[in-house]
Amino acid sequence: MTTAPIGHDPPVLNGSGTGALTRRVYIADDHEGYRSGVARLVAEHPALEVVGQGSDGEEALAGIIACQPDVALLDVRMPGINGIEVCRRLQQEGSAPNVRIVLITGTPDPVLSTQAAAAGAVALLGKETPPNTIAAQLLAAAEGRVGWSVE
């Protein structure tokens, strides 16, 4: 575990352009293959690090509260509690106030986006999103640069 400061202010970048700090990422997906692929991608990213992984909603809820990551990438469809519900509960309970949540789904559609936004997620990605884009989205989310125009 790192001791990165908690907060959602954008991290201060130094002049050289390298991140002064890495953004901490929690990943939850019940599909082991997809999850480990994303974890590898995050781990390889210079500005991101994986601080925890889960394979269902319960695990994700507990892991996020324990890790207090900067950003969490949650699969929408998971056994037990689904990703949107995890998002909603964290929002309601305020137990991880600074975490930005990005949802990812194998079956994207506009209604799901609306629901994701309503639940407090900052983005909903399709699982076919190219790896680099996913990494970029996570970083942007962690830095507070993405959000919905949904009330």
Place this chain on the structure above:
Amino acid sequence: MRDPAGGVAGALVQALGPGSGIGVAVHDEDLRVLVISPSLAELSGTRPGEQVGRRLTEVLPGEVGEIAEASLRVVAASGEPLLRLEPAVEAGRERGWLIHVYPIHYGGRDLVAVIALDVTESRRAHERLQLSRERLATAQRMARAGSWSWDVVADRWQWSEELYRIAGLSPAGPPPDLRTLLQTVAEEHRAPFRDVTARALRDGRPYEISFSVVLPDGRRRILRGRGVPVRGDSGAVERIHGFAQDVTELARAESQQRAAAEIGRLALTGVTLEVLLRETVDAVARELALDIVGVAQRLGGDGPLALRALSGGAAYRERLGQELGPESLAAQVLRDGGPLIVPDWEAQRVLPRAPLTRRLGMRSSAAVVIGPREAPIGVLTGHSTAPGRVGEEDAAFMETVANVLASAQARLAAEAEVVAQSEARGRLVALALDAEDRARRSISEALHDGPLQDLLALGHDVARLRPAAGDDERHLARVGDGLARAVSQIREVMLDLHPVQLQVGGLESALRAICAQQAAAGGYTCAVRIEPTAAGRRDELVLSLARELLRNAGKHARAEHVGVTVALEEDTVRLDVVDDGVGLAEDRLPEALGSGHIGLASSRERAEAIGGSFRVGPRGDGQPGTQAVALLP
């Protein structure tokens, strides 16, 4: 004295020859024949000359002569005439003679004269008349019809015997006059009766009339009458001939037939057994003028009897729905098989008196079994406070009604069975469809969680590969495209099987996904509107029906625009799918449901399996196109 047989009188006497039918003789003080006509002499079997100067005892053999001479002696002694009928046999034919014997004074002498009339023919005529009268009376009795004749001028009435009986009067008395007659006519029929009679007297035309009479014992009879006025020389009506027929039984039979038919008709209208029984007991009480009519039904088909319907008998009403004991009349009849007729409870010693009849003061009762003898379903009973009010005919009517009830009950039972079977079938269909839904869902989920995720993960792996050789980039791009196509195909299949969005995104998400998919495939635009309250109730079925209808809109209707609405109406989810396509002729729908469009038929099955409905027809707003409405409770 002069010869009595001489002169004109003698010639007349001699002219009365054999076969003339009139015989004359005069006897002297010694009762000897003074003069005798050949016709009378022939009666004694002798010639006239042989009888003159002789007494009858000398002319007629044995007892006949004695009796004849005794008659003459009585008349001579008493001076009173005598009339007697003398049977005789002539040439094997029975003949009858009417013989007058009377005293005459002639020339200072007391003679006895005999005049005999052959009445054989007139007696036959009389007998024929008598026979014809008797036949008429019999016919009138059988037809319950009586004839009458009214001499208007003398105001004299003649009534046939049967007419007396019909009017409840004794034939021994004189016929009633018009005023007395009117007294027997039921009050409400008196005015029409008077009017019809007055009009017949005025215009002399034949007339017909139906009216009721009230007999001295209070019973009412219904009569149908006809009168034929006869005009005299002056042109005025002097006489009216007529007849009156007692049609009470006929009218009653007609009324009962109507009542039984009405019960039968009611049974076919789908009323409950409760209503049918109530109407039935009222009808029986009305038709038979009974004070209490009840229906007892066996509980559970072969259990004890319970009172199900009651007409009259307010004091007994608390027993409705309760079991009847073995001592009840209904239970007795059920044991014996019925029908039972008790003209008077107080005049019979055979049956144990049912407690009800005693407690409510019922004097006469009838009861019949409802249903087949081997498996009776109940008993119909009727009671009157008056003795002798129920007879064979009443029991026959009750049996007719019981038959109607039995067939109604059988029909209701059959209907209940059909409903039960149809419900069972509905449950089976629902189970089968649920099983199919579960299978589709599990396949769809397996596709989602397995191959789809694998392919997506693989996509990431491919995306991160760096081309090593010149051709690699092209190969990698092709692999990536292939993966994307596979992902897309799997998603299509999943939507067809079961939209996994449903679990997370709910009805709206899943329905929009299906609409988008079908709209793209069918080449039309699709607008979706979902009331939030309608979601979460019949989502799976709504999706399944919508998918089928949207597919039709593209495939058969060639629609350009389709609207899908899901709303909630009084706890029932309503799905409307409206298109602007070529439409489906309404008369073709059953055919389409039955054969061609398996999808539509199964849609209806699914809706009906949960007690809902499904119909496809022209648009409700009158625009060209088709509207499908599913109501899913």
